[in-house]
Amino acid sequence: xxxxxxxxxxxxxxxxxxxxxxxxxxxxxxxxxxxxxxxxxxxxxxxxxxxxxxxxxxxxxxxxxxxxxxxxxxxxxxxxxxxxxxxxxxxxxxxxxxxxxxxxxxxxxxxxxxxxxxxxxxxxxxxxxxxxxxxxxxxxxxxxxxxxxxxxxxxxxxxxxxxxxxxxxxxxxxxxxxxxxxxxxxxxxxxxxxxxxxxxxxxxxxxxx
Amino acid sequence: xxxxxxxxxxxxxxxxxxxxxxxxxxxxxxxxxxxxxxxxxxxxxxxxxxxxxxxxxxxxxxxxxxxxxxxxxxxxxxxxxxxxxxxxxxxxxxxxxxxxxxxxxxxxxxxxxxxxxxxxxxxxxxxxxxxxxxxxxxxxxxxxxxxxxxxxxxxxxxxxxxxxxxxxxxxxxxxxxxxxxxxxxxxxxxxxxxxxxxxxxxxxxxxxx
Numbered sequence: 001x002x003x004x005x006x007x008x009x010x011x012x013x014x015x016x017x018x019x020x021x022x023x024x025x026x027x028x029x030x031x032x033x034x035x036x037x038x039x040x041x042x043x044x045x046x047x048x049x050x051x052x053x054x055x056x057x058x059x060x061x062x063x064x065x066x067x068x069x070x071x072x073x074x075x076x077x078x079x080x081x082x083x084x085x086x087x088x089x090x091x092x093x094x095x096x097x098x099x100x101x102x103x104x105x106x107x108x109x110x111x112x113x114x115x116x117x118x119x120x121x122x123x124x125x126x127x128x129x130x131x132x133x134x135x136x137x138x139x140x141x142x143x144x145x146x147x148x149x150x151x152x153x154x155x156x157x158x159x160x161x162x163x164x165x166x167x168x169x170x171x172x173x174x175x176x177x178x179x180x181x182x183x184x185x186x187x188x189x190x191x192x193x194x195x196x197x198x199x200x201x202x203x204x205x206x207x208x209x
Numbered sequence: 210x211x212x213x214x215x216x217x218x219x220x221x222x223x224x225x226x227x228x229x230x231x232x233x234x235x236x237x238x239x240x241x242x243x244x245x246x247x248x249x250x251x252x253x254x255x256x257x258x259x260x261x262x263x264x265x266x267x268x269x270x271x272x273x274x275x276x277x278x279x280x281x282x283x284x285x286x287x288x289x290x291x292x293x294x295x296x297x298x299x300x301x302x303x304x305x306x307x308x309x310x311x312x313x314x315x316x317x318x319x320x321x322x323x324x325x326x327x328x329x330x331x332x333x334x335x336x337x338x339x340x341x342x343x344x345x346x347x348x349x350x351x352x353x354x355x356x357x358x359x360x361x362x363x364x365x366x367x368x369x370x371x372x373x374x375x376x377x378x379x380x381x382x383x384x385x386x387x388x389x390x391x392x393x394x395x396x397x398x399x400x401x402x403x404x405x406x407x408x409x410x411x412x413x414x415x416x417x418x
Contacts, residue, residue, distance in 0.1 A: 005395050005398060005399070006391070006394045006395050006398050008391065008395075010267070011265075011268065011391060011395060014264050014265060015358070015395075017264065018257075018260065018261055018264060018265075018358065019243060019358065019362055021257070021260065022242060022243040022244070022257065022359075023243075023244070024253075025242055025249070025253045025257075026242065026244065026246065033231060033234055033235065034228060034231040034232075035231075035232070035235065037235065040234070041253065043252075043253040043256045043257065044233075044234045044250065044252040044253045044256065046256050047252045047253065047255050047256035047259075047284065048227075048230070048231065048234075048252065050256075050259070050284055051227065051230065051284055051285070052227055054281065054284070055223050055226065055227060055322070055326065056220075056223060056227075058219070059220065067277075068276075068277040068280075071277075071280060071284075072263065075256065075259055075260055075263070075280075076260070113264070117264065149224070149227070149228065150231075153228055182215070182217065182220060185215045186214050186215050186217075186220060186224075189214060189215050190214070
């Protein structure tokens with residue numbers, strides 16, 4: 001939808017973009033709401049994880065990080081799923097062409113915005129994807145911790161549905177270890193409790209002499 | 210749910226809060242998604258309107274406003290609906306005890322957070338509700354513009370379902386007029402087109418001599 005509004009090119013592009021991103025509310029993740037009533041969609045996940053970033057800031061090893069930058073990244077980090085779909089964290093097949101699909105999506109979606117904003121948003125999204133800056137790592141840490149909390153409080157329904165084992169989750173949570181000693185301790189405890197309660201499968205024991 | 214985590218009182222309270230606010234994803238608004246597939250929930254609305262605030266900033270009469278403050282307000286402004294429910298913008302009956310219901314909700318929800326954060330969040334929420342600062346007005350403007358855009362692009366389904374007429378919408382959009390000449394022009398144009406297309410009812414003509 002690219003209506004012209006009040007003879008203002010910039011505003012018209014921005015409204016097209018804002019209308020288009022409504023579709024993120026229909027992209028479903030593998031994670032359930034905590035009351036298990038349905039799968040979570042990516043728009044509400046983006047809201048929730050932005051609030052995680054605000055509330056848990058004090059636990060970052062460097063809490064002087066640029067939180068506003070983090071929130072911006074988290075609000076937009078999954079927009080590409082509108083075209084590329086949600087690639088399940090443990091879907092190794094889906095990850096093969098994930099980058100290519102998401103790059104095309106970013107070009108199309110951010111392309112609806114005026115040129116200066118397009119560049120700015122592309123950069124923010126790239127920064128999140130590259131995961132090099134401390135802000136990108138903190139954002140990724142919360143993005144990955146969020147489904148673990150949901151899994152714990154739903155009895156591991158998504159882990160069970162997909163036959164996930166502890167080592168897969170731990171590997172995925174590496175950014176948490178990098179940015180926060182406190183949140184890493186929390187991560188280890190929630191995984192340990194999950195295994196004790198039969199919510200998450202421990203890794204199969206390999207034969208040792 | 211108030212589990213204790215890693216013997217850390219603060220973190221445990223914060224996790225309780227973050228688990229509790231998941232319920233906002235189940236609070237339904239009167240607005241439909243733009244593809245009309247279902248009603249919008251308040252969590253995804255909060256995400257969408259935060260992005261409106263970022264994308265449309267340049268159109269504020271004073272774009273030097275504190276955007277980060279606005280985004281924080283928008284992320285949390287509707288949390289009280291978890292207890293108090295979504296009061297439809299045009300429900301005069303529901304508005305009678307809205308303040309009381311929402312105050313109690315704020316005390317319970319923000320009460321899950323450590324004391325310093327509780328105070329900070331209460332203040333942010335109060336600032337939004339009071340609508341006095343420029344930031345609160347800008348946040349309210351987008352919060353109110355958002356369902357208008359949804360109504361326009363869904364053929365006015367929520368307006369029609371609830372028999373809403375133009376003057377009601379205009380009154381509700383007053384904050385837009387206060388913060389942005391450009392967005393106010395846009396508002397008048399979208400309402401005018403809505404009436405021309407039969408999406409929104411014009412006011413009944415009162416008898417004049």
